[in-house]
Amino acid sequence: MIRVLIVEDDPMVAELNRKYLNQLQGFQLIATAANTEEAHDWLNRAAIDLVLLDVYMPGENGLQWLKELRNREDDLDVILITAASEKEKIQQSLRLGVVDYLVKPFEFNRFQDALLYYQKNTSILKDKQKVNQGELDQIFRKNEYPKDKNIPLPKGLTKNTLEHIIEVIKKKEGTAFSTDDIAQETGISRVSVRKYLKFLTSEDILEETLIYGVGRPVYQYHINGSRALHSTFYL
Structure with a gap:
C-alpha cells in the first residue's frame, strides 16, 4: 500500500484530489495538509511514501519546502499538482526529483496515469537489491515512443x-x-x-x-x- 499525503491549500482542490485518489487501488490517504507547516508535522507523525504537492500556498511555497526535504534527505517521492507552469519552476522541480508534474486544471485520466505509473515503478523496485537494464528502461523511459510502433485506430477514425x-x-x-x-x-x-x-x-x-x-x-x-x-x- 502506497501511503499518500496531500499538501494543498484550496479545500475544493484537496477534496478533488482525495476523491481521485480513492478511486485507485493500492493507495492510502494518510492526511491532507493546507500548508507546508502542517505537512511537516504529518511527516513527523506518520510514514509517507508519496506527497501530492501544490506550489502556490500561503507562507512557504511547495518548491521551497521540497528543497528542504531533499536537503534533509527525506525518503519520499513527490508529484507536483499545481497551477505553476513557468519554465523556471518546472526546471527547478525536475532538479529536485519530482516524479511527475500535473498542471491545474486536469482531468482524472491524467491523475490516474501519474499515480499508476508511480505505482508500477514502485512495484518494480520492491524487495529488490538490484534491477536489470530492462527494468530500468521501464522506469526511466516512460516517454520514449518507438518509431516502429503501429497503433490501430479506434473505430470511426481513418x-x-x-x-x-x-x-x-x-x-x-x-x-x-x-x-x-x-x-x-x-x-x-x-x-x-x-x-x-x-x-x-x-x-x-x-x-x-x-x-x-x-x-x-x-x-x-x-x-x-x-x-x-x-x-x-x-x-
Whole structure:
C-alpha cells in the first residue's frame, strides 16, 4: 500500500484530489495538509511514501519546502499538482526529483496515469537489491515512443483524416491550439476533430488542458515535447 499525503491549500482542490485518489487501488490517504507547516508535522507523525504537492500556498511555497526535504534527505517521492507552469519552476522541480508534474486544471485520466505509473515503478523496485537494464528502461523511459510502433485506430477514425490533422498540428509546435482551431484549418467538423485530438491525447502525443473562462470551458492542446509526432505510427 502506497501511503499518500496531500499538501494543498484550496479545500475544493484537496477534496478533488482525495476523491481521485480513492478511486485507485493500492493507495492510502494518510492526511491532507493546507500548508507546508502542517505537512511537516504529518511527516513527523506518520510514514509517507508519496506527497501530492501544490506550489502556490500561503507562507512557504511547495518548491521551497521540497528543497528542504531533499536537503534533509527525506525518503519520499513527490508529484507536483499545481497551477505553476513557468519554465523556471518546472526546471527547478525536475532538479529536485519530482516524479511527475500535473498542471491545474486536469482531468482524472491524467491523475490516474501519474499515480499508476508511480505505482508500477514502485512495484518494480520492491524487495529488490538490484534491477536489470530492462527494468530500468521501464522506469526511466516512460516517454520514449518507438518509431516502429503501429497503433490501430479506434473505430470511426481513418488514417487519411488523421494524417491531415497531424500535418496541421505539426505547424503549431510550441503553441497551444483548440478543437475549433484545427476544425477551421482542416475543414473537418468540430465533433470529428475532437475525436482525433482525444485519440492523440490518449497516446500521449498531445497534452490537453481545460481552460476556464467566460462561457463553456475550452480544451487546449499542445504537442508533447517528449514525443515525436509521426503519422506513420498509425495503421
